[in-house]
Amino acid sequence: MKSNWDVIxxxxxxxxxxxxxxxxxxxxxxxxxxxxxxxxxxxxxAEGVGVVGLQKLIKVDERWIKTKIDKIDIISPNNTSVKxxxxxxDNGYILDRRIFDNxxxxxxxxxxxxxxxxSYVHGLTFSENGSVNGVKANILGKEVxxxxxxxxxxxxxxxxxxxxxxxxxxxxxRDIGSGVQAVVSGIDIDQNTMKFYVGEKYAPGGYLxxxxxGNNIANIGLGISGNRCDIKKPKDSLEKFLSKHFxxxxxxxxxxxxxxxxxxxxxxxxxxxxxxxxxxxxVNPISGGGIVSGMNNGKLAGIRVAEAIKENNFTExxxxxxxxxxxxxxxxxxxxxxKIKNFILSLTDNDFDHIAKKASAIPIEKRSVLKVFKIVxxxxxxxxxxxxxxxxxx
Amino acid sequence: xxxxxxxxxxxxxxxVSVCPVNCIELFEAKIEIDNEKCIDCNLxxxxxxLDVLEVKDEK
Numbered sequence: 003m004k005s006n007w008d009v010i011x012x013x014x015x016x017x018x019x020x021x022x023x024x025x026x027x028x029x030x031x032x033x034x035x036x037x038x039x040x041x042x043x044x045x046x047x048a049e050g051v052g053v054v055g056l057q058k059l060i061k062v063d064e065r066w067i068k069t070k071i072d073k074i075d076i077i078s079p080n081n082t083s084v085k086x087x088x089x090x091x092d093n094g095y096i097l098d099r100r101i102f103d104n105x106x107x108x109x110x111x112x113x114x115x116x117x118x119x120x121s122y123v124h125g126l127t128f129s130e131n132g133s134v135n136g137v138k139a140n141i142l143g144k145e146v147x148x149x150x151x152x153x154x155x156x157x158x159x160x161x162x163x164x165x166x167x168x169x170x171x172x173x174x175x176r177d178i179g180s181g182v183q184a185v186v187s188g189i190d191i192d193q194n195t196m197k198f199y200v201g202e203k204y205a206p207g208g209y210l211x212x213x214x215x216g217n218n219i220a221n222i223g224l225g226i227s228g229n230r231c232d233i234k235k236p237k238d239s240l241e242k243f244l245s246k247h248f249x250x251x252x253x254x255x256x257x258x259x260x261x262x263x264x265x266x267x268x269x270x271x272x273x274x275x276x277x278x279x280x281x282x283x284x285v286n287p288i289s290g291g292g293i294v295s296g297m298n299n300g301k302l303a304g305i306r307v308a309e310a311i312k313e314n315n316f317t318e319x320x321x322x323x324x325x326x327x328x329x330x331x332x333x334x335x336x337x338x339x340x341k342i343k344n345f346i347l348s349l350t351d352n353d354f355d356h357i358a359k360k361a362s363a364i365p366i367e368k369r370s371v372l373k374v375f376k377i378v379x380x381x382x383x384x385x386x387x388x389x390x391x392x393x394x395x396x
Numbered sequence: 397x398x399x400x401x402x403x404x405x406x407x408x409x410x411x412v413s414v415c416p417v418n419c420i421e422l423f424e425a426k427i428e429i430d431n432e433k434c435i436d437c438n439l440x441x442x443x444x445x446l447d448v449l450e451v452k453d454e455k
Contacts, residue, residue, distance in 0.1 A: 037423070037424055038424050039424065044406075046408060124421070158409065159408075159409050159410065159412075159413045160412040160413050160422060161413060162412065162418065165418045171413075172413070172414060172415060172416050173413045174414075175414055175439055175442065175443060178410060178413055178414055180410055180443045180444070181410075182445045182446065228439075228443040229442075231442050235445070235447050236445040237446050237447065238447075257408065258406040258410065258444075258445040258446050259406075259408045259410065259445070260408060260409060260410030260414075260443070260445070262413065
């Protein structure tokens with residue numbers, strides 16, 4: 003394998019693959035390194051995406067889709083159910099990330115990217131002027147130094163690549179969702195509804211989800227806000243829920259994971275380096291959904307990185323164009339959602355019950371996510387404009 | 397110092413994401429804490445989804 007590359011992408015998830023694909027598409031030589039043995043595994047994800055958002059980015063293959071979602075059901079602590087039927091434009095899919103991530107990496111490789119698994123990056127190298135110019139990696143057990151013009155850090159929630167270059171990527175404790183998820187089979191659930199349970203008894207500062215995957219299987223998991231994890235541990239809370247609601251379900255898979263519920267980092271580029279996806283904190287800070295936003299972010303980065311290679315300019319100043327592109331695309335909206343999330347963290351179980359009662363009083367044909375969130379912020383009118391702007395395109 | 401119950405660890409990286417001094421190394425199926433660099437803030441212990449990390453007093 004050659005040791006000089008235009009671009010080295012660290013991490014083979016959707017954001018990494020999209021950034022690699024688009025860098026290569028516009029002419030760069032690209033190497034993508036994944037630390038695990040297989041792209042897409044383990045699946046630390048509830049696998050929900052919006053149809054329209056995904057279709058804008060890629061031609062959707064039916065093999066990726068487990069179920070199609072046309073409504074959500076939010077359940078408050080006193081068991082008040084608020085169902086919202088989607089307009090067609092809001093419909094969702096539950097994906098099979100194992101197949102999906104693999105296909106994205108395959109598409110990248112078909113565009114000319116060289117992909118390697120079991121390849122762990124443990125450091126960066128720097129030029130005399132301090133610009134990032136390569137990675138220190140262990141590839142299939144062998145220590146190597148590889149040089150690059152630009153490194154793309156797509157290393158997920160841990161986001162260590164950025165830290166190696168001096169970027170402040172550590173999450174505040176209130177901005178991490180501490181999560182666990184089980185893939186449960188043998189359960190009788192609506193196959194087209196995503197269910198969300200809110201409140202202290204399920205997930206303080208977060209929520210519990212049931213996302214159907216067809217054949218009486220579902221992803222059932224929860225995320226608890228990092229600063230509330232001393233009240234309740236995610237694994238204990240999930241165990242309690244499963245034994246109460248699905249005592250006869252089988253558990254086919256069980257994973258833990260952190261969900262970055264933050265706004266995008268102020269600094270996601272430096273000389274010779276850009277961060278994308280979870281590593282740049284591009285997850286929706288309310289829903290915790292990060293597949294489509296990470297892919298879009300990765301695509302925007304890839305396009306600018308390829309441009310930088312062509313112009314032989316790898317400076318922070320040039321690469322900042324990517325940050326501006328992202329801010330316009332989703333970053334600005336995520337700042338609004340982040341403000342709303344911080345307000346939601348202050349709500350009590352009584353508040354949630356009150357909100358659910360008011361929301362369920364809206365006739366179902368007139369109920370929308372936007373209307374529900376307008377009720378959520380009823381105590382803080384200054385957030386209504388943020389809600390309208392953030393959810394009008396929902 | 398922080399002690400890892402490695403047989404329960406899922407190597408998910410949640411601890412790494414909140415560590416303010418970047419002292420946790422995460423491999424595919426191995427985790428290492430550099431207790432020289434660790435400042436005993438215990439944020440990692442608090443956020444671990446599986447309750448795998450423990451604080452032990454130095455002797």
